[in-house]
Amino acid sequence: MNARSQNKIVMQHVLIFKTNIATAQARSKVAPLLDQQPFIEKWTVDMEDVDCVLRVVAAEPVPDRIIALINASEYECAELED
């Protein structure tokens, strides 16, 4: 087993996105979709923040899948860079 696949097992991936999920109502619309994903361990939206930051702890580093899920709920979502 190489180092990379070992990391895959022990590491959690924290993915950070800028969104427009600004209200509890908006949050409740995306919630079922995110909750259903087996690779998502937990997620939170900071609705106090200007960027309504979505924080996802996932088993896989797949930002594109998260973006697709949020876009499917007709909300904006872009990865927030370091």
Place this chain on the structure above:
Amino acid sequence: MRYRDENKIQAIRECAIEMVAKEGLENFGINRLAKAAGVSPATIYIYYKDKEDLLTSISIEEGIKMTQATLKDFDPKMSFKEGLWVQWKNRAAFALDNHLSANFFEQLRNSTYKDKMMETITHEFRRAMGDYVHNAVTRGEIDEMPLEVYWSVAFAPLYSLIKFHNEGQSLGGRKFKFSEKIMKETFDCVVKGLMK
């Protein structure tokens, strides 16, 4: 793939303590913190889910640091005078070395984070303090008295000296610098007042 970077976490924590200590909670936010700490907001969100999470986590860590520092070399079985002197030395050292941390707590004390902060004052700490006073009463060294009376006489004078020191002046603009000699002089008066 992002790795946990302890140096970055430390910088974020120190910066947050300084900001809250100096400016209070009102204008504190992840974005302002990121600017001050020289990291991107995304970096802060890797470690903390929001402002609440960050402040709670920092106050727990600082609370543990404070209780550990206060209990250093302290034993509830000590004689009243000896135990109180250890407490004074520990509390003075912590307050003087961690000026920002003390101000950070002061800001939280007046906020909704108070309950979480109180939880961090560990069971161990409360028990050590409680047992110490109880032992002193049982041995007939001090009278039983309400906690507020005890604290106001036993510790408030020390914090008063520390406050004078931090402000650089005492009453009517008199210059003031904290020293062990001044602390001992005040301590002797306190012990006289409390002990039978």
